[in-house]
Amino acid sequence: MVEKITASRPAAAPKKAFMRIAIIAPYSTGPMRGNITTVKRISRGFIEAGADVTLLPMDTTSPAGIREQIDSYVPDVIHAFHAGICGEVASNLAEQLGVPCVITITGSDINEVRFRDTDAMKFAMARATAIACFDTAVSAKVTRYFPAASGRIAIIPQGIAAPPCSRLSWPGISPDDFVLLLPAAIRPVKNILFPLAALVPLIGDLPKLKLVVAGGVIDSGYAAIVSEELAASPHAVWLGEVPHEQMGSLYARADLVLNCSSYEDMPNSLLEAMALGRPVLAADIPGNQVLVRSGETGWLYRSEDEFRSMVMQLARDAALRSDTGRRAREYVLSHFSPHIEAKLYLELFRKLVSVHHP
Template sequence: MRVGIISPNYFAEETGNAVTVRRIERHLRALGCEVKVFATDRVAGEQLQAAVKEFAPDILHAFHAYHGGRVACALAKALGVPYLVTFTGTDIYKALCDQRNMELHGALRGASRLVAFHGCIRHRLAEHMPTLEERTAIIPQGVDLPDDYSPLPPAEEQAFTFLLPAGLRPVKNVLFPLEPLAALYADHPQVRLLLAGPVLDKDYAAQVMEALERYPFARYLGVVGHDRMGDLYRRVDVVLNSSLSEGGMANTVLEAMAYAKPLLVADIEGNRSVVKENVTGLLYRDAGDLVAKAGKLAANARLREKLGNNGRAQVRDHYSPDKEAASYLTLYRDILQKN
């Protein structure tokens, strides 16, 4: 089967969309598919259409309903092939709710099938477009389980380190943990916060850099290549997620679980779909809750170990990348059989 993937951020390798697409691309190839990714941030218009036509896909698979879905809709019409769309986060939480929603409706209604990572995303879609709920499949994100997840020595001796892996843009809300963790740092000077991720919004990134000057315990590492993230996870004590919304499950949350790291995450539905309170992590509702639970994790090594081990077991049992790719392949076959 020839699968053409339409991806908005394929070459920004550290973004969530790129991590997802590269993983699915790799595992689809292992199942015997011929896969080619068309990155809409590198090629567009007639050039894109010519490249897709030359590849002659049996099916098009778009990631992000707005940035990928609209492109796939136009290409599918021009080439006479079916397409499907996977929701990735800001499409369902933002584009479907703002001035872009009418453009989005056409792309979604034209798709043979839609895919959400979790039922909460399908439910949110149904609130806006109830007729599409039945056409929306649930395929959880996968994550590769590392063989070696043993801790490495911290970069700074005696430090207790929180890691916040996220692109610098407003939806990731990376400014929020600074003040609460500063309160914890005042009582526990061994506390550190590391931020890692690409600049995706220059104005927001400038605010982050300015804020970091006021918090000596926090440091921005810049872009950390995905192939180096494993060593970073192994050197830290707790992994944070402070997002305002997530598309059902964040890659960084699943990766932290794969490395048996305890999680402290914002209490949003995208995180609740993966993180169970006091089982695989802790969820915070506000700044006071974040301080209290961060302190609890810093003081209780047994709790950290329990949460980390439970998280790794959950990833092993429920978030297999092989199963993820096989589910997509089954869906492709179903679509092609009906077209």
């Protein structure tokens, strides 16, 4: 399946795109993931800048189908998201067509052995023309595991636009609840069991405390465990998959937005929450440290006791939450622009294309 990405523009005479970009993405259907959000945002950025984009998702298109569509599309550059799933296919096609291949490292590809140690990933990292990383923490991991890639790395921070907000009511949430929102697809890396257990000792002091989990199921075995724990946790509610266009409303209802992951690479959920001025409390891991300066743009915790202590303090200090959320919004909107994100990618593409076709 080929998806032609379009963006609304004022009616005008047709204008030839200055570049044709084929994006090979790992996912296009199923529960919302950071990869899906990122690919859609970057595709829109390319189009708004005047490029032509075709999206080829690997979950709905076979490698042979991707090859057939690439041959008819004739791209100037192939851009793959997730080195472990898409990198080998993308770099093979790029070599055959004589065009550059850029691979964006998205998280699980560099953090999980099941992707990182495969022959497919090693092939992709060796053959990619350039490798894009969201920040220096990610690039350090890339050079640690793939030293030969060090001269081909480009640091391109993610961009974000504040999600739209509307007034919606949410099941299981009362107007006077103190809401801790955990936006996370249900899989082990999101560590959803951690806040479920960690918050129990606080219920006596904070009877209106409510943990709200929003995300679809990716790992059914883990989801079964989470569901069992949720059923025994009156202080928690799982909303299931929430459409992305409604997430702005849910962020706005949250008093505090959580990220409890074992690893992250600049998570979209924190970016979106901060762009809306929501205070955030996140696990002290490299991917979160890039966004959250503890005490300035949010808070980082290192242990269960520290997590509980921060929740208790923040539940009692609305002014502190408001001030920190405001600083988070200012920081994110000034440092993580989707227009700059698209601009940096397109500058990289132009440079690589000029080397391939001077």
